[in-house]
Amino acid sequence: MTATATATDLLLEATGVSKTYGAIVALKSASLAVRPGEVHALMGANGAGKSTLVKILSGAVRPDTGRIVVRGRERMAHSPAEARRHGIVSVYQEPSLIPDLDLRSNLRLTRTPVDAFRHWTNELGLPRVDLTEMARDIPLAAQRVIDLARALAIEPDVLMLDEMTAALPANLTERVLEVIGRQRGGDRSVIFISHRLIEIAAVCDRATVLREGETVGEVDVNPGSEERIVSLMLGEIAGQGPATTVAEARAAQQRQEGMTPRVAARALAGGTRLHDVSFELYPREVLGVVALEGQGQDELFDILSGAEHPRSGEVLVDGKAVSFHHPADAIRAGLVYVAADRAEALLMQRSVRENITLPVSARIRNWGLISLGAERKRVSEAVETLQIDARAGAEVRRLSGGNQQKVTIARWVAGGVNTMLCFDPTRGIDIRTKNQIYGLLRDLAAAGAAILIYTSELKEIQLVCDRAIVIFGGRVVAELPAAGADEAALLRAAYNLKHEAPMPEQIAAEAVAADSDTAQAAGSRGSVGGNV
């Protein structure tokens, strides 16, 4: 640890903060020391405990243990209102404006002075803000900036920005970073959370790194510190020998033979985060998708599963362009979806059997009597294949999370799988069931299925995938064979750290130095996104 400042010099100091949710340890022992006048980055991979720590600092969640000291006084907030009184204000990716109130009322709600608010909206590049406008009528990106201006206008001691730049357009991001950068050197501080190392390099003085619920280091941000931050986030990873794999070789062979990909995405864009994603998914392969939170993967899976329409680009299935208007279209084309949230997919009050046969019996031409014999046979086969513990099978909600997830997979297996889209399928599932699911996915691929899997656990990639693509800022930034896709490589790629790319701090310096009028120039747009 490099912190040499004594406690009284610190603006905010959190020590020994821990929090468990049931059996899950979200924070083991986190600490954070913020000096006055600095912009302090809070870093950590998915599940490192960043968001829990932010929630605790902002008063939304109460920690099990720990101290929080603001300006030398013990200040444990029990609500966001109390945290505000202590001088800690947060801005999130999702703006906290009340949609049904006009801006003036929104300002009044948080006791924000109007003139100061106007000053900051001007600074942030929104000179004409109509205070009588309903918040819900304002474009989302502008709402995010307005939310930030509102927080700045209160002049909080500590301003926490939790991924607030993640969904901003590039020109606004630039203005935001510029304004945040100018906060340095005063009496107040900013805690800045972002997945983009380039932004960290551009505006932050120091960074605190969390790993598995613990603070593992404090780093002065300067040229070259990105590598150190990433290695702190990774910790010591036991070298897992080069994984695998026959399947990989086979898949590669198929590709060489010029097979038609089962699914091909061409320059897909959608929502506010997915900009340009292309890939091919071949039969008999498991393709991993790796991304930090909110890089467009949700939109990608929504489009592929027929829940949303792409803004541009196209999806080819077996070489033919398709257009899905409803998940039923995707299912008909053989693309079935397994969600992280089982509650999205299952009828919780119904039995295992009904849940497994639902996709089959829901087809309109099958309405009418259900052939119970055939159904029972198909269900018991699926239950057996997946080793579902169906003792509590009368109501799916009584099953464990792992068994529930197996049911969502089983429902598709029962009908015969062609292409399966899995979005973080093992989230919150015990290790034994995870391994069974990995095995199952491999078996399905071996039997000819094509499987696309997004996972927030990087070590899963080498366990189940043949290769992986990495998405950053809505674009594919890397493609790795499973053998080369260890956690370190994936995380570097996910943070878009490339050796051959220009040094990030150079671009960062440009970004900060950029004048307001050049901020919107096309050249600097790319630099913020980090894709030069």
Added chain:
Amino acid sequence: MTAADASVADVRRPFVGYLSDVIRRQAWLGGLIGLVAVLLIFTKVIQPTYDAQGIQFLAVSVLPLALAAIAQTIVVIAGGIDLSVAAMMAFTSVVAATQMLGRSDEFSVAVVVAVLVLGLLLGAINGILVVATRVADIIVTLAMSFVWAGCALYLAQAPVRSPRPWLQDLVNGAVVIEWIPKAFIVLAVTVVLVWIPLRWSRFGLAMYAVGSNKLAAFRSGVSVGRTKILAYTLAGLLAAIGGLALTAIKGQGDPLPGGFTLASVAAAVLGGVSLAGGRGGVVGPLLAVVILSLIQTDMTFLRLNSNLATVAQGVILIAVVMLGSLTQLRRRP
């Protein structure tokens, strides 16, 4: 000079904001006012003798439901729903009637004050239960409606006659000229004393905020629980005023006063209050109450079966709300 200008501007700003608010809501309110006008003209056409007396009768007959509708509106804006409005009205009405029975006028004034406090208490209990148990509003208030209705029936198995001339005088008849019924004055005073301060207080803002987006409100530093409890408490107060109005109008306390709960929800919806919370005001629901009542009156004048009036009310409710959501859909791409 500049300071004075600034302060003038500051004073004017909320008013300008209010005006633009009114203009924005004008479409819906305008429609309701138009509907009221059409119904009044229609009434005059089918019943040429309809005059100030008729207006006075109208005012008296809408008063209890109007108060229930304000109570419901407050809770619905805060993102809840209160199915115990009618039961609280019954309970407070019966308490007022039984306690005033055979007592002096001075004592009955004290009873009125006590009943208002009782209303606050009933509402607070509703709110605290909703917040503390985290059970859905609709279930808690449904259960509490049985409790309050049971309390009312426990006190009186049948309507208790307990006429108070001074109380009856407060709502029956007219003031200054015969076209201004006292019941409307009571309503206006209630709106001015309860709603206007609420609308312009930070609590009022918090109420809209909680109804509109709970998480955003929480993050903006609003105490969600406290806001909800206060909204239910105010609803209890208004239900108590409604109960007193029932006692005053009929000169009796009735443990089974009728279907004010669902009618108040209908009035709120017809009046442009979103059941999802966060949107609407009280003017719309008050106009809606007048509309629902005029339909009933016209059916009587047309010598139609009064049960048909209920059918008509239902049809109008669906038609108007459907029309409203269609126009809103068109406005929003």
